[in-house]
Amino acid sequence: MQEMANGKMHFSAPVSKDRIISKFPKWYTPQACLQMKDHWHTRVKTACQDRTTRNVGMKMSKVVVVGDLYVGKTCLINRFCKDMFDRDYKATIGVDFEIERFELSGVPYSLQIWDTAGQEKFKCIASTYYRGAQVIIIVFDLADIRTLEHTRQWLQEAMRENDPGSCFIFLVGTKRDLLSSAECHRTERDAVKMASEMQAEFWSVSSKTGENVREFFFRVAALAFEGSMLRDLEGAGSHSHIGAGDLIRIDQGTAEEPKAKSVKKLSCC
Numbered sequence: 001m002q003e004m005a006n007g008k009m010h011f012s013a014p015v016s017k018d019r020i021i022s023k024f025p026k027w028y029t030p031q032a033c034l035q036m037k038d039h040w041h042t043r044v045k046t047a048c049q050d051r052t053t054r055n056v057g058m059k060m061s062k063v064v065v066v067g068d069l070y071v072g073k074t075c076l077i078n079r080f081c082k083d084m085f086d087r088d089y090k091a092t093i094g095v096d097f098e099i100e101r102f103e104l105s106g107v108p109y110s111l112q113i114w115d116t117a118g119q120e121k122f123k124c125i126a127s128t129y130y131r132g133a134q135v136i137i138i139v140f141d142l143a144d145i146r147t148l149e150h151t152r153q154w155l156q157e158a159m160r161e162n163d164p165g166s167c168f169i170f171l172v173g174t175k176r177d178l179l180s181s182a183e184c185h186r187t188e189r190d191a192v193k194m195a196s197e198m199q200a201e202f203w204s205v206s207s208k209t210g211e212n213v214r215e216f217f218f219r220v221a222a223l224a225f226e227g228s229m230l231r232d233l234e235g236a237g238s239h240s241h242i243g244a245g246d247l248i249r250i251d252q253g254t255a256e257e258p259k260a261k262s263v264k265k266l267s268c269c
């Protein structure tokens with residue numbers, strides 16, 4: 001770490017090369033995407049070139065992953081964060097989280113990714129962690145259409161704790177490796193309709209093969225980062241500055257530093 005002029009710290013350890021995002025990542029399908037542009041917002045681009053922005057500290061957004069049990073939430077997160085896939089099912093008890101570090105257009109940025117339990121008996125605990133999300137990822141199993149039908153309910157529950165105008169919503173179908181291309185096409189058509197209704201961006205992935213997983217999380221990181229920068233810029237008027245929003249403030253020697261790739265388990269047990 002390195003000390004800043006204002007007494008705050010930022011991480012000096014370089015972000016791993018495969019987490020550097022320089023070009024704006026593309027959507028999965030134009031029929032259900034949150035933004036069709038393929039470049040950073042001009043104000044964000046300008047702010048990223050500013051040294052003050054680059055040195056301001058670590059910005060972070062909260063991402064909450066919800067959906068029925070067994071749809072593959074944990075596997076999705078593990079494929080991206082640890083590049084691993086476990087065939088054996090272990091139910092999430094309560095919630096877990098991972099912190100994943102990125103560098104976007106030269107600016108350090110983190111996603112705090114919350115994995116919640118899909119099982120009914122753990123819902124009450126998991127839902128207490130929904131608050132303050134900048135991104136909500138609703139996961140369903142492409143091979144089990146009932147889980148797509150339940151996504152409306154998951155969205156309602158997540159939005160009960162959040163302001164509709166302040167969240168990016170993603171609808172993600174998992175296990176595409178289990179479907180033939182004709183089956184996949186049919187289910188994706190239904191999912192695109194659902195995503196449009198929810199004003200969500202749709203993605204179709206396989207955590208087993210890794211197909212589209214990295215692309216998906218890069219898209220999440222880019223949209224969340226840009227949204228958070230724009231919020232800061234809007235409030236930048238006379239008092240604020242870039243990074244004032246979700247900046248993690250770390251004073252020298254405190255234990256507040258989130259360890260990259262650290263995992264926390266929180267449960268009722």
Ligand SMILES: Nc1nc2c(ncn2[C@@H]2O[C@H](COP(=O)(O)OP(=O)(O)OP(=O)(O)O)[C@@H](O)[C@H]2O)c(=O)[nH]1
Nearest residue numbers: 069070071072073074075087092118175206207208
């Ligand atoms: N073939 C295939 N199996 C998958 C995929 N993703 C997950 N699975 C399997 O589906 C099962 C459930 O995956 P999990 O990630 O544990 O499901 P979850 O949604 O986190 O479940 P809860 O923690 O109970 O909410 C496991 O046996 C995984 O191996 C995938 O992309 N392809």
